[in-house]
Amino acid sequence: MTILAENLTWGVKRRTILSDVSLRVAPGETLGLIGPNGSGKSSLLRLLAGLRRPISGRVRINGQDIAHVSRKALSRQVAFVQQSAATDTNVTVSDVVRLGRTPHRSALAGWSETDEAAVTQALERVEMAAHRKQAWQTLSGGERQRVHIARALAQTPQVMFLDEPTNHLDIHHQIEILGMVRDLDLTSVIALHDLNLAAMFCDRIVVLERGVMRACGTPDAVLTREILRDVFRVTAHVCRLQDASRPHIRFSAK
Numbered sequence: 001m002t003i004l005a006e007n008l009t010w011g012v013k014r015r016t017i018l019s020d021v022s023l024r025v026a027p028g029e030t031l032g033l034i035g036p037n038g039s040g041k042s043s044l045l046r047l048l049a050g051l052r053r054p055i056s057g058r059v060r061i062n063g064q065d066i067a068h069v070s071r072k073a074l075s076r077q078v079a080f081v082q083q084s085a086a087t088d089t090n091v092t093v094s095d096v097v098r099l100g101r102t103p104h105r106s107a108l109a110g111w112s113e114t115d116e117a118a119v120t121q122a123l124e125r126v127e128m129a130a131h132r133k134q135a136w137q138t139l140s141g142g143e144r145q146r147v148h149i150a151r152a153l154a155q156t157p158q159v160m161f162l163d164e165p166t167n168h169l170d171i172h173h174q175i176e177i178l179g180m181v182r183d184l185d186l187t188s189v190i191a192l193h194d195l196n197l198a199a200m201f202c203d204r205i206v207v208l209e210r211g212v213m214r215a216c217g218t219p220d221a222v223l224t225r226e227i228l229r230d231v232f233r234v235t236a237h238v239c240r241l242q243d244a245s246r247p248h249i250r251f252s253a254k
């Protein structure tokens with residue numbers, strides 16, 4: 001599914017937080033959103049997912065303006081893994097992932113084999129199947145994050161928005177989860193702070209700076225010494241490992 005954002009502007013009271021952001025994500029593409037703290041990554045993801053209404057501009061998913069699509073219809077196609085999403089504490093891992101099936105079920109329908117299979121497969125994909133009966137509040141931070149991702153996978157979406165999905169994850173699971181999202185047959189937009197992970201897993205990257213799109217392109221085109229200096233305020237050496245098509249950034253201490 002294609003995601004098309006046209007001239008999105010959003011703000012609170014008199015403060016503009018996102019200014020005139022336009023982008024297109026092709027079917028199956030993984031787009032990275034990077035930028036310093038407060039640059040507008042989460043705000044943009046919420047607009048793209050239809051959780052916030054822009055002041056002006058619009059978002060089309062598969063050609064449809066999402067402002068005219070009901071929340072339930074949208075959530076059959078679109079999943080959102082939020083940063084530190086809140087979850088009712090008195091539930092099991094399995095209960096949390098089962099919530100991902102809600103958009104697919106009608107009020108009268110029982111729990112089906114398809115629902116059960118989607119939950120099991122999602123838990124297996126994030127290596128949490130062995131924890132399915134465990135109480136949510138006893139999970140570690142990284143395990144909770146993986147369960148939130150499993151809930152989104154159980155939704156069997158065609159579009160996925162992920163806000164810092166690698167927060168709390170060890171390096172094995174960071175690589176595992178981002179590789180899985182990239183390889184799934186869906187369109188995804190991922191906000192990331194780790195620029196090397198963005199370079200490794202994203203087809204294209206958008207750089208936000210104070211709510212404005214500063215650059216958009218392949219990792220190679222976007223992760224330049226100049227952008228790292230001007231936007232991220234770091235001195236860095238962008239190198240290319242032998243045989244690697246993607247850049248690798250080495251940061252210098254002051």
Ligand SMILES: Nc1ncnc2c1ncn2[C@@H]1O[C@H](COP(=O)(O)OP(=O)(O)OP(=O)(O)O)[C@@H](O)[C@H]1O
Nearest residue numbers: 012017035036037038039040041042043044191193
């Ligand atoms: N509901 C709101 N009310 C007021 N200000 C807000 C609101 N939502 C976001 N902001 C402000 O908008 C700016 C962008 O926030 P946002 O969370 O989108 O940034 P971010 O790039 O995701 O940051 P981080 O990397 O720190 O997670 C911040 O300065 C934030 O304080």
